[in-house]
Amino acid sequence: MKLPFYIVDVFAEEKYAGNQLAVFLGAEALSTEEMQKIAREINFAESTFITKIHPENNSATIRIFTPEKEMQFAGHPIIGTSWVLMNKIIESQPRNFKLSVPIGEIPIQQSEGLVWLQAAQPQFWDVFPKEGFSSFSNLKNEDFDAEFPIQEVTTGSAFVIVPLKDINALERLNLDLTKTSEWLQAHCKTAHRALYFYCFDKGELYSRMLCIENNQLVEDAATGSASTCLQAFLLKYKSQEIKIVNKNGLEYQCGISKPNLQLVWFAC
Incomplete structure (x- = not known):
């Protein structure tokens, strides 16, 4: 099974800086155990797995893993994955997006080269x-x-x-x-x-x-x-x-x- 992925540097102004992130596409067939093993092998702070993409309404569903456990929410993985989806995957390159993670739907906006997220209420x-x-x-x-x-x-x-x-x-x-x-x-x-x-x-x-x-x-x-x-x-x-x-x-x-x-x- 081939599993395409991107390596993204988040919160960075140049390559090989900031926080590394691995973004895996087409991960809907992977089990939780397989995602955890891949995240452990990559060994970045977090890796994300895109399980659903809905280009017709500019949304997607992802899961987030550290090398040790699954996260309910995490900032730099959501920012990095959203950037990949909006700029590399969806042809229309939308400026507004919605990303579903275990805690719920996170609104995303891209403007002037920056990606913004709206976090859940504290x-x-x-x-x-x-x-x-x-x-x-x-x-x-x-x-x-x-x-x-x-x-x-x-x-x-x-x-x-x-x-x-x-x-x-x-x-x-x-x-x-x-x-x-x-x-x-x-x-x-x-x-x-x-x-x-x-x-x-x-x-x-x-x-x-x-x-x-x-x-x-x-x-x-x-x-x-x-x-x-x-x-x-x-x-x-x-x-x-x-x-x-x-x-x-x-x-x-x-x-x-x-x-x-x-x-x-x-x-x-």
Whole structure:
């Protein structure tokens, strides 16, 4: 069986940057187990499998897998897969599209070379005390931004949003693999468990997303789904209208240029 696919660099301004994504076409005959095996073999942060395309109404259905599990929603896979469908697969090259994922239908729009998604409405879950973070991280009480809570938020994939005081705390952040895994399993409501740390420093927004995959602590260089949760969090706790560049990932370490996510956020 031949399975055509595209390799896409998402959240990038050039090839071989940003977040890699494998987009598989004609995947309707694949079982869940086969999709998971392929995603594990590709070993990107996520791979997507297009199971249905409806060119007559500019829509499609996809499934999203990390090397370890299926995702209900994920930002960069939806952006990358939508771009492939709108620019490489559907002849009319529509500017508006709808992509169905396990949490529901996601509206997509393409304009001026950018692809935008409208995330599902957020849900705000448990609030956590900062003192608990000393059990699995090097953070101290004074490293947290006391203006905002630490809270788990989901728009389809859940993230514990952790506000830090400044970029120094964000930069030197260090987590213990075993203890972090134990804390996430004990406190998070879903199988997707991740921490999204952020800070405002000199008026700019910086963020880092860390999670456990295949018994390893991994950092996602640029994550759309976590950013939608942070968007909802800031709209709730900071301002009802936000327009800001989210500098996601450790671009200032090791001489590696990480992508920035430009997010325009408005309250609905």
